[in-house]
Amino acid sequence: MLTDSRPSNLSTQTTTRSVLLMWLAPLLICASPFASAQWLAGASAETLFNDNVTRSPYPDHALSDKSLDVSLWRGYHLQLAEYTALLMQGSLSHQQFDHFSALSNTRLSGSAELSHKFGLGANTPVLAFTAVIERSLFNDTHRDQSLYRTSVSLRQRIQEQWQLAITATHEHTNGDYGQNIPLVPPAPPLPTNVWDLGAWQLAVNAEWDIGPASWLSATVSWRNGDIVASTPPYPKILDASSAIAFDPVFGAGVVAYRMAATTRSITLDWNHAVGDSSTLYVGGERQWTRGEYGLEYPVHIIRAGFLHNF
Amino acid sequence: MLHLHKVSLVPFMLCTLLWQLTSAPASAATLSLTLTDQNKTAVEDAVIYVTTVNGKHVAPMPQTAIVDQIGEMFVPHVRAVTLGSRVSFPNSDPIRHMVYSFSGAKNFELPLYSGAPPAPVLFDKAGLVTLGCNIHDHMVGYILVLDTPYYAEVHEGKATITNLPAGQLAVEIWHPLLTQEQALQLTITVSADQNATLSQQLELRPERKVRRAPHRGATHY
Numbered sequence: 001m002l003t004d005s006r007p008s009n010l011s012t013q014t015t016t017r018s019v020l021l022m023w024l025a026p027l028l029i030c031a032s033p034f035a036s037a038q039w040l041a042g043a044s045a046e047t048l049f050n051d052n053v054t055r056s057p058y059p060d061h062a063l064s065d066k067s068l069d070v071s072l073w074r075g076y077h078l079q080l081a082e083y084t085a086l087l088m089q090g091s092l093s094h095q096q097f098d099h100f101s102a103l104s105n106t107r108l109s110g111s112a113e114l115s116h117k118f119g120l121g122a123n124t125p126v127l128a129f130t131a132v133i134e135r136s137l138f139n140d141t142h143r144d145q146s147l148y149r150t151s152v153s154l155r156q157r158i159q160e161q162w163q164l165a166i167t168a169t170h171e172h173t174n175g176d177y178g179q180n181i182p183l184v185p186p187a188p189p190l191p192t193n194v195w196d197l198g199a200w201q202l203a204v205n206a207e208w209d210i211g212p213a214s215w216l217s218a219t220v221s222w223r224n225g226d227i228v229a230s231t232p233p234y235p236k237i238l239d240a241s242s243a244i245a246f247d248p249v250f251g252a253g254v255v256a257y258r259m260a261a262t263t264r265s266i267t268l269d270w271n272h273a274v275g276d277s278s279t280l281y282v283g284g285e286r287q288w289t290r291g292e293y294g295l296e297y298p299v300h301i302i303r304a305g306f307l308h309n310f
Numbered sequence: 311m312l313h314l315h316k317v318s319l320v321p322f323m324l325c326t327l328l329w330q331l332t333s334a335p336a337s338a339a340t341l342s343l344t345l346t347d348q349n350k351t352a353v354e355d356a357v358i359y360v361t362t363v364n365g366k367h368v369a370p371m372p373q374t375a376i377v378d379q380i381g382e383m384f385v386p387h388v389r390a391v392t393l394g395s396r397v398s399f400p401n402s403d404p405i406r407h408m409v410y411s412f413s414g415a416k417n418f419e420l421p422l423y424s425g426a427p428p429a430p431v432l433f434d435k436a437g438l439v440t441l442g443c444n445i446h447d448h449m450v451g452y453i454l455v456l457d458t459p460y461y462a463e464v465h466e467g468k469a470t471i472t473n474l475p476a477g478q479l480a481v482e483i484w485h486p487l488l489t490q491e492q493a494l495q496l497t498i499t500v501s502a503d504q505n506a507t508l509s510q511q512l513e514l515r516p517e518r519k520v521r522r523a524p525h526r527g528a529t530h531y
């Protein structure tokens with residue numbers, strides 16, 4: 001009999017939380033009356049098509065769906081010193097899936113970015129440390145989770161027409177999983193905390209102006225860490241998984257499982273400025289995930305969205 | 311008391327009148343410009359100036375000028391000043407700005423400030439000075455430092471240079487979005503008391519829109 005076990009990475013979560021507090025506490029103290037502060041706010045809407053929401057390695061079980069994601073955010077920018085700034089943001093988002101409404105979710109997120117510019121000028125590099133905490137509540141409550149992400153990013157405008165950014169990210173997702181349904185023997189005795197994920201990612205982003213109001217944004221990323229997929233429990237999958245539980249969202253007998261994998265992705269977006277404070281974009285993403293036993297998890301995403309800063 | 315005051319002003323007023331009569335050309339001409347772009351739209355933020363009169367350079371008097379910062383923009387976007395002028399950079403925004411320039415005509419940096427500016431900046435070399443703000447990279451402005459007393463800023467496609475001496479004038483028209491490297495160069499002859507008019511069209515590049523970074527949610531793995 002498989003049992004529901006507590007995550008083995010509690011110490012990692014504690015460390016992540018401590019790191020966030022260690023960053024935020026001195027920064028909030030630094031936010032003295034001498035600092036220059038500015039409130040920011042924005043809203044966005046994105047429609048998205050994902051050809052493999054199940055993240056299945058088997059084309060027969062790959063299920064697609066459309067979703068609409070709307071988001072409202074509020075930010076507070078503090079210029080702490082001549083070259084150092086802190087941006088704190090909070091956002092509330094909702095993603096509504098068209099067919100698999102169980103995947104629809106509401107997210108509350110808070111982030112802090114501490115950035116430092118290495119001198120004067122628009123082409124001077126900027127180093128930024130970012131911490132994000134996000135709470136996601138799904139219609140399928142098995143998926144409810146908290147995400148902790150820390151990243152370090154170096155960005156630079158190379159010429160007037162293009163800029164480059166390199167970002168290294170560590171993220172940890174802590175699933176609630178309390179109600180997850182374990183598999184029974186002869187399945188191997190695996191934990192059910194499939195939405196407890198940890199991963200490292202390295203991303204390189206380039207933005208290139210193609211007109212006075214249009215620019216292309218391309219991102220290449222390498223991710224090494226856990227993924228979740230939902231398929232029938234084939235023997236290969238039982239062997240490769242580090243956690244497994246029934247996932248009734250995609251039908252009876254389907255399981256959600258966690259597996260260590262490497263993911264390469266390419267994202268390309270065309271952006272167009274509308275007025276001085278809005279952006280329209282259309283783009284796509286291709287993810288190649290490779291797990292154990294040569295399992296391949298292809299995902300294609302097409303999206304279009306509108307962002308507005310109030 | 312009032313009477314004494316009036317009497318004491320008379321010599322001053324006479325002196326002022328005498329100075330104006332001697333400093334302005336005896337029969338000053340006026341040059342009025344109408345400026346459009348290739349789409350027949352009235353041009354904003356251009357500068358028209360006279361570089362030589364009958365082939366001779368005329369030295370300008372220094373002035374004081376202001377370039378304000380309003381809504382994360384330099385206002386005006388283009389400011390023309392004479393050589394030796396001092397420009398102050400007040401900040402009318404509720405946030406701090408950090409004005410700088412790397413231009414050959416003036417390399418300077420003002421520390422992060424709000425409200426009243428530090429001391430005005432002396433512009434003692436003729437040429438174009440491109441302004442930036444190190445906090446807001448989208449903020450760009452221009453100061454054109456001119457070695458001539460005869461110039462005007464163009465607003466809504468119109469500008470007028472007054473008190474011009476008669477003769478052959480070498481005129482230039484400059485705009486930050488000119489497609490050509492150099493300012494537009496013209497030669498105009500004006501006679502005494504003439505109200506000369508000039509209509510010109512500039513080829514301008516489209517203005518780059520302010521870009522805001524997209525704010526996108528996380529990808530769930």
Ligand SMILES: [Cu+2]
Nearest residue numbers: 407443445446
């Ligand atoms: Cu600024």
